[in-house]
Amino acid sequence: MAVQARQTVLLGNLLAGGARTLEQYCKRGGGGALARAHSMAPESLIEQIEASGLRGRGGAGFPTGRKWRAVAAEAASQKFVVANGDEGDPGAFSDRFLMEDDPFRLIEAMAIAAHAVGASRGVIYLRKEYPAAAQSLDSALREARSAGWLGDSFDIELTLGQGSYICGEETAMLNSIEERRPEVRPRPPQITAQGLFRKPTLVNNVETLCAVPWIVEHGGAAYAELGFSHSRGTKLLSLNSLFRRPGLYEVEFGIPLRSVVEDLGGGLHRGQLKALMVGGPLAGLLPPRLLDTPLGHEEMQALGAAVGHGGVIAFADDTSLAEIVEQVFRFGAYESCGKCTPCHLGTPVIERMFADGARRDLARYRDLIHALAATSLCGHGRGLAEFAHSLERHFAGELATCFA
Ligand SMILES: Cc1cc2nc3c(=O)[nH]c(=O)nc-3n(C[C@H](O)[C@H](O)[C@H](O)COP(=O)(O)O)c2cc1C
Structure with a gap:
């Protein structure tokens, strides 16, 4: 590493x-x-x-x-x-x-x-x-x-x-x-x-x-003096296994995501980049066309994403959006503390919706996401809703095919 x-x-x-x-x-x-x-x-x-x-x-x-x-x-x-x-x-x-x-x-x-x-x-x-x-x-x-x-x-x-x-x-x-x-x-x-x-x-x-x-x-x-804009100093990034050079990196804020993927990570060792998750599953998923965004709190927030804890996970084009959504909501459901009902009971419903061959209902999906965002006491439920919102924003085409 x-x-x-x-x-x-x-x-x-x-x-x-x-x-x-x-x-x-x-x-x-x-x-x-x-x-x-x-x-x-x-x-x-x-x-x-x-x-x-x-x-x-x-x-x-x-x-x-x-x-x-x-x-x-x-x-x-x-x-x-x-x-x-x-x-x-x-x-x-x-x-x-x-x-x-x-x-x-x-x-x-x-x-x-x-x-x-x-x-x-x-x-x-x-x-x-x-x-x-x-x-x-x-x-x-x-x-x-x-x-x-x-x-x-x-x-x-x-x-x-x-x-x-x-x-x-x-x-x-x-x-x-x-x-x-x-x-x-x-x-x-x-x-x-x-x-x-x-x-x-x-x-x-x-x-x-x-x-x-x-x-x-x-x-x-x-x-x-280090960093840029309202994000000063340095940030640790954990680059994951799909990168050619996975590992722990210290960078100044302001580094473009493209430089993280290409210069630090050396690109992917399999396939083409389909999506990047930077701040963990409670933040948005970004498409490759936004790789020129500089790493910064407000800059990421403007795209519905987050710097979060700096774990950088790349997804290649052989992974379907439905698989990513299913995994994120499986994680969300498993890790919910159980206090808020939409987070406790809604997340497993969303997980099952995205399983292979499941019946998917767009209106129901949107209702559940809305309830998660509106009624969760903490960033767990609200963050999962942020993730879902980023799909509507950046992956609308493939999301629509999930409900076709
Ligand atoms: C579901 C959830 C999980 C979190 N997990 C962590 C964690 O593992 N480590 C952490 O430092 N903060 C975590 N946080 C953020 C903390 O609640 C808190 O904001 C942070 O520890 C404050 O420290 P900071 O201001 O130095 O970031 C989590 C937040 C949420 C909503």
């Missing part, structure tokens, strides 16, 4: 062979950001994160500085920092490599975040299917404690996920950490005010947090 970076905000240690001990991490320059952060006032730290333009890498692209400020503004005796390492998007494996090979970067980032927002406890919520990352983080946490990075004022515990995609949705994840059924919570209240055990909680994705030490060391302005 290829690991490549055009800018090394995140992948420097991975490219150098990993930093699994504190000694290796510090030898490669790690730890400086934490020392610097402790000499800074929380407000100045938050200002640097705001100036960087960093946005959440877990899928929604929410401005990180705004979230940090909201948690910092809460007056509470206890606050939490939670790193979302559930990485459930099919085709995404970037957080996995950060946690396995560079675990101290995440720990350093969480300690910096805790100082900024006034948190005394941290939790890393780790996808259950990542045993090597669990080992690596467990040993790194013990070393960080012995070295005094963690202790009485801020400590981190590792919690293993419950093996379900919905556990990555932040409110379901908090329920899971509390050992409740991992169902989505209605909002408000926002979790920045009432999150884990109803205390103010900062939830950030692993990749988001891993950018923080670089920002603290180089300054928010230096980070904001």
Whole structure:
């Protein structure tokens, strides 16, 4: 598998062979950001994160500085920092490599975040299917404690996920950490005010947090020089098995999708490109004619797609649209938490509609998608509806043949 970076905000240690001990991490320059952060006032730290333009890498692209400020503004005796390492998007494996090979970067980032927002406890919520990352983080946490990075004022515990995609949705994840059924919570209240055990909680994705030490060391302005438009900095992309060069890539935002497919991925090793899924199955499917679109949150949204978590899945022209839709809705149905009826009961109906030889009813299909979009409490149901909308928009011809 290829690991490549055009800018090394995140992948420097991975490219150098990993930093699994504190000694290796510090030898490669790690730890400086934490020392610097402790000499800074929380407000100045938050200002640097705001100036960087960093946005959440877990899928929604929410401005990180705004979230940090909201948690910092809460007056509470206890606050939490939670790193979302559930990485459930099919085709995404970037957080996995950060946690396995560079675990101290995440720990350093969480300690910096805790100082900024006034948190005394941290939790890393780790996808259950990542045993090597669990080992690596467990040993790194013990070393960080012995070295005094963690202790009485801020400590981190590792919690293993419950093996379900919905556990990555932040409110379901908090329920899971509390050992409740991992169902989505209605909002408000926002979790920045009432999150884990109803205390103010900062939830950030692993990749988001891993950018923080670089920002603290180089300054928010230096980070904001990378990327383009409203998408600043770098993004990890996981290129999947249909590419000639699958692997983990760090790119600046603004790179055209064509360059991702052709220059990084080397094109496909079978057939012609039919469609590209970038942000996981809860986002839109794009046709090859849109490959000149630059990678950016608003640019992708304008097409009904998303940057999401950056798993790039290519489909070749020997795959029918019906097969793709059936698979996406099978995934959606299997992973629904069951709380919202259209998501729980509607998605398996759509899955069956697209099975080989099934009877398909366009009006019913559209009704079910409308209900998913209008009534889902979380991005699972709403994201599946986004996927369906992108088919109407970009693959209308082939979709029509499915209902002919
Ligand atoms: C169904 C669903 C699954 C999600 N899975 C993940 C996940 O595996 N990892 C992640 O970081 N965020 C995931 N998210 C997004 C989180 O709810 C949340 O927005 C994110 O962890 C916030 O961190 P960020 O602002 O740094 O991106 C998921 C969202 C939904 C709706």
